[in-house]
Amino acid sequence: MIPGDGIGPEVVTEALKVLTEVVPNAEITKYDLGASRWHATGELLPESVLNELRQHDAILLGAVGDPSVPSGILERGLLLRLRFELDHHVNLRPGRLYPGVRSPLAAPGEVDMVVVREGTEGPYAGNGGLLRKDTEQEIATEVSVNTAFGIRRVVADAFARAERRPRKHLTLVHKTNVLEHAGSLWSRIVEEESLKHPDVTVAYSHVDAATIHLVTDPGRFDVIVTDNLFGDIITDLVAAVTGGIGLAASGNLDITRRNPSMFEPVHGSAPDIAGQNLADPTAAVLSVALLLDHLGEKEAARRIEASVAFDLATRDQNSPGSTQAIGDRLAALVSS
């Protein structure tokens, strides 16, 4: 467990409460990483900690980021470093509008999708640089790196997921008409993999058009597969449309299981409400459900999801309660 910064420690405390109800014998180790460690020691993710983390079955992360740390330091040095070092190639982000939950959309309809975001390459590769810094001739580049290997493993995973779902529908989201090289590689691999999954219907949407569909007809999507940056952008929109990032869970998966997968709410550290018992721990709790599902504890995962669904349908939407109160309710529900 990496509680992290801001509301991170608060929400993982509640998530842990729920976890220990369904898996009483879970062994938990807490790792102190994030802003305060960086301030105290200058460390972001020491090799020794990374090596210890590798020995665990799974990681639960609260949130990373603090206004006292220059933007990007913790994100790249801790969060993205974990995703890259532990080869979290499938960044899994379900988007479901639970009954009773308010959407900012007037008529959202039924929404139940899952986004498979590539997690270890694309524009996140960290390639690029500055030339002639601080002159009027300065140039900054960012290189999106896309490999057949990296794309195929997430596309294959997305097809496998689509095949297990009732609608068996997969949408590739990209910008193939402009990013012709990356677009061509993504399109060719989706086409090739689709031959192995004749029962999965395949659609394509440019990322710009996808943002329109997500607010006018989100129900059209079943499984979306997309690159690291497009996935980052649209999953925040998916979260917003399905009731907000207070409810959005995610898994950073190494589907080869060589490294522990990492589960985290999509929300950030929300420093403005940190320490006030105000954050909704539901996203963290749903991340525990994804964690258990990944470890094969399907029944426990379903129990948590059902409890969350019940709580969301019955809670007072205007005042759902404090962080702790929601955690207590969910812990009681899963054990009942």
Add this chain to the structure above:
Amino acid sequence: MIPGDGIGPEVVTEALKVLTEVVPNAEITKYDLGASRWHATGELLPESVLNELRQHDAILLGAVGDPSVPSGILERGLLLRLRFELDHHVNLRPGRLYPGVRSPLAAPGEVDMVVVREGTEGPYAGNGGLLRKDTEQEIATEVSVNTAFGIRRVVADAFARAERRPRKHLTLVHKTNVLEHAGSLWSRIVEEESLKHPDVTVAYSHVDAATIHLVTDPGRFDVIVTDNLFGDIITDLVAAVTGGIGLAASGNLDITRRNPSMFEPVHGSAPDIAGQNLADPTAAVLSVALLLDHLGEKEAARRIEASVAFDLATRDQNSPGSTQAIGDRLAALVSS
């Protein structure tokens, strides 16, 4: 005038009807570019046509793209080529929710923003390539190229626009925590330019968070400045939130006025409804207003906008009428 493909010719016909009402002596030359020319001759944008276009005061473009042409050919060979050759560095996209217009949002509030999207670099630079094509070792790269020169001129323009607006508020949208090089250059230039505009308040939003704000609180935005790709993505969302791409106008501006600027509806060629008199020409008409405004015909521009506002407030939202009927109504309104 470049009518282009799909609904392009239909909507520019109506836009022209309105234009000739307010500027009866406008001289119009039609250029046949797009899918049918490409099929007939293989030409996308011959040098001779480009040179003729350079002699005009402004260009009105309908839409580009056809299912019979491989994706990307017309987009890159015609639309983006025009933007790059004519140095359309400011891609201006107003986002206003007109009274009476339905938004997919339950409670959009007042929305009146303008997005200044950089138009000639970033991930659109066309840098990148494929290595080891058609092998499992294939790599595709896309290089986002960002120059101090290219960023400064659009940031300066965005500040100047913010300064002329009542709220005087500018938001930089980027992904500085991940794209550190480009993000650093954009941030530094916004900071530098802000010193010249002490009355403009400046905010920053990561592009992923911006998609959330755009559906939960779009009214917070006044002027947004952002890179080519982020601008592409969020302006479709802005259009959706403010009533759909049937209403969204844009200008591709060379603010140095060395080249003619180009005005086009944000929507595409919509082949599914082409030739059926079904497309809403309002976005094309509003693009004419932007064109006239750019050429200094402020009063004519305001007259068109007021006519559109009146029509939007009074039309039957469920059946606003045919392409031609809407064009006729707007032409009558501007001349009344």
